Amino acid sequence: MGRPRTPLLDRERITTTALELLDAQGEFSVPQIARRLGVQTGSVYHHVDGRDGIVELLRERVAEAIDIAALDVRPWDAGLAAWARSYRAAFAAHPRAIPLLMTNPVRAPRVLEQYERAVALLLDAGFPTGDVMPVVVALENVVLGSALDLAAPAAMWEIADEAATPRLAEALDAAGENRADRAFDLALEGFLSHARRRLEAQGARPVI
Amino acid sequence: MGRPRTPLLDRERITTTALELLDAQGEFSVPQIARRLGVQTGSVYHHVDGRDGIVELLRERVAEAIDIAALDVRPWDAGLAAWARSYRAAFAAHPRAIPLLMTNPVRAPRVLEQYERAVALLLDAGFPTGDVMPVVVALENVVLGSALDLAAPAAMWEIADEAATPRLAEALDAAGENRADRAFDLALEGFLSHARRRLEAQGARPVI
Numbered sequence: 066m067g068r069p070r071t072p073l074l075d076r077e078r079i080t081t082t083a084l085e086l087l088d089a090q091g092e093f094s095v096p097q098i099a100r101r102l103g104v105q106t107g108s109v110y111h112h113v114d115g116r117d118g119i120v121e122l123l124r125e126r127v128a129e130a131i132d133i134a135a136l137d138v139r140p141w142d143a144g145l146a147a148w149a150r151s152y153r154a155a156f157a158a159h160p161r162a163i164p165l166l167m168t169n170p171v172r173a174p175r176v177l178e179q180y181e182r183a184v185a186l187l188l189d190a191g192f193p194t195g196d197v198m199p200v201v202v203a204l205e206n207v208v209l210g211s212a213l214d215l216a217a218p219a220a221m222w223e224i225a226d227e228a229a230t231p232r233l234a235e236a237l238d239a240a241g242e243n244r245a246d247r248a249f250d251l252a253l254e255g256f257l258s259h260a261r262r263r264l265e266a267q268g269a270r271p272v273i
Numbered sequence: 274m275g276r277p278r279t280p281l282l283d284r285e286r287i288t289t290t291a292l293e294l295l296d297a298q299g300e301f302s303v304p305q306i307a308r309r310l311g312v313q314t315g316s317v318y319h320h321v322d323g324r325d326g327i328v329e330l331l332r333e334r335v336a337e338a339i340d341i342a343a344l345d346v347r348p349w350d351a352g353l354a355a356w357a358r359s360y361r362a363a364f365a366a367h368p369r370a371i372p373l374l375m376t377n378p379v380r381a382p383r384v385l386e387q388y389e390r391a392v393a394l395l396l397d398a399g400f401p402t403g404d405v406m407p408v409v410v411a412l413e414n415v416v417l418g419s420a421l422d423l424a425a426p427a428a429m430w431e432i433a434d435e436a437a438t439p440r441l442a443e444a445l446d447a448a449g450e451n452r453a454d455r456a457f458d459l460a461l462e463g464f465l466s467h468a469r470r471r472l473e474a475q476g477a478r479p480v481i
Contacts, residue, residue: 090300091299091300091372092298092299092300160372160376161372163372163421164299164368164369164371164372164421164424167421167422167424167425168368168421168424168425168426169425169426170425170426170428170429170430170431171429171430171431172431172433174433174434174437177430177432177437177438177441178437178438180430180438180441181437181438181439181440181441184440184441184443184444185440187444188440188443188444193447194443194444194447195447195448195449197444197447197448198444198445198447198448198452198456199448199452199455199456199459200456200459201444202422202452202453202455202456203456203457203459203460203463204460205418205422205456206414206415206418206419206422206456206457206460207414207415207418207460208418209418209421210413210414210415210416210417210418210419210421211414211418213371213372213375213376213417213418214375214410214413214414216372216375216376217375217376217377218376218377218378220378221378221379222378222379222385222388223378223379223380224385225380225382226382229382229385229386229389230385230386230388230389231389232389232392232393232396233385233388233389233392235392235396235402236392236395236396236402236405236406236409237406239401239402239403239405239406240403240405240406240407241403244406244407244410245410247407247410248406248407248408248410248411248413248414249411249414251407251408251411251467252411252412252414252415252464254467255411255463255464255466255467255468256460256463256464256467258463258467258470259459259462259463259464259466259467260463262466
């Protein structure tokens with residue numbers, strides 16, 4: 066008879082199931098994954114390095130959608146902007162994964178490789194070594210805060226009594242559509258122009 | 274005998290229980306709240322306007338810790354910075370509440386009142402009405418992205434093979450302590466100086 070061509074259980078299927086649970090519930094557990102796949106909990110642990118291992122598989126899966134080639138774009142600020150846009154889109158597709166992935170240490174090799182390239186971009190542009198991680202993390206704050214906002218309703222403020230908050234009502238009327246995109250563009254533009262000026266102020270000579 | 278002085282069930286206790294569940298699990302359900310309080314699920318619904326009503330009670334509870342008086346500080350950018358710092362601290366105390374509160378429409382009157390004051394600060398500073406909500410939301414992206422980062426481990430990148438990511442290792446060594454605070458300061462400073470220049474560029478005359 067031979068073995069079935071598609072194994073009942075592999076890392077891909079475990080990751081897919083964990084992501085489905087996370088998207089639906091904001092959480093996942095190994096017993097839940099096992100139940101969905103119709104196997105024993107212990108069998109899941111044969112394939113992954115514990116629950117933390119599944120978190121890293123989830124990180125790789127979500128990060129796969131990020132356009133890492135953007136980090137080869139020059140000048141550096143164009144590359145960083147393209148990476149940020151693609152990073153935001155990847156995480157906006159899985160907003161409930163954001164808190165889990167942001168609060169667990171990054172171990173996945175393919176994701177570390179992505180940070181390596183972002184760091185290289187900034188070092189080559191002339192940022193002092195000590196500034197590079199704060200710059201990367203500040204950009205991630207903007208990206209991930211905005212990715213969560215993309216999952217919010219278009220009408221985010223529901224005013225029952227306009228007399229109580231007249232100026233908010235006025236600002237909302239004037240804001241138009243695409244709140245989340247306009248806010249992200251503003252935050253990204255602000256971040257990049259600030260980084261650009263820091264670089265110029267210290268008289269750095271970009272390598273690229 | 275008379276009635277007990279402390280009612281078994283009130284909105285305060287429902288809110289406290291919902292927040293405990295959210296902090297622990299990243300989610301809450303009305304039956305879970307009822308079980309914890311030793312009452313029927315239906316009794317909980319007598320006190321609140323459905324599950325959405327509990328979300329708004331949670332929003333008010335978390336937002337209570339924000340220093341709304343910061344929005345009276347002038348000049349506008351000092352007020353906005355103080356508000357942002359206090360807003361970040363309030364949400365950093367409940368990181369798992371962030372996705373829930375960011376993806377449900379704001380209805381709580383006391384929270385709408387806080388937006389009203391933030392909007393008034395920006396309008397009085399001279400921002401065009403149509404720019405006010407994008408500015409507020411962009412600032413919230415920075416604040417809430419950073420609040421999530423505050424809940425992350427201090428050592429966020431775990432490099433197993435330094436040869437694979439040498440420049441990341443170098444940047445991490447040089448970054449020093451307080452990654453989250455340094456990144457937030459950078460992002461906030463970048464945001465505010467960008468907003469300041471936008472205001473100047475359009476020749477606005479601040480009211481305050």
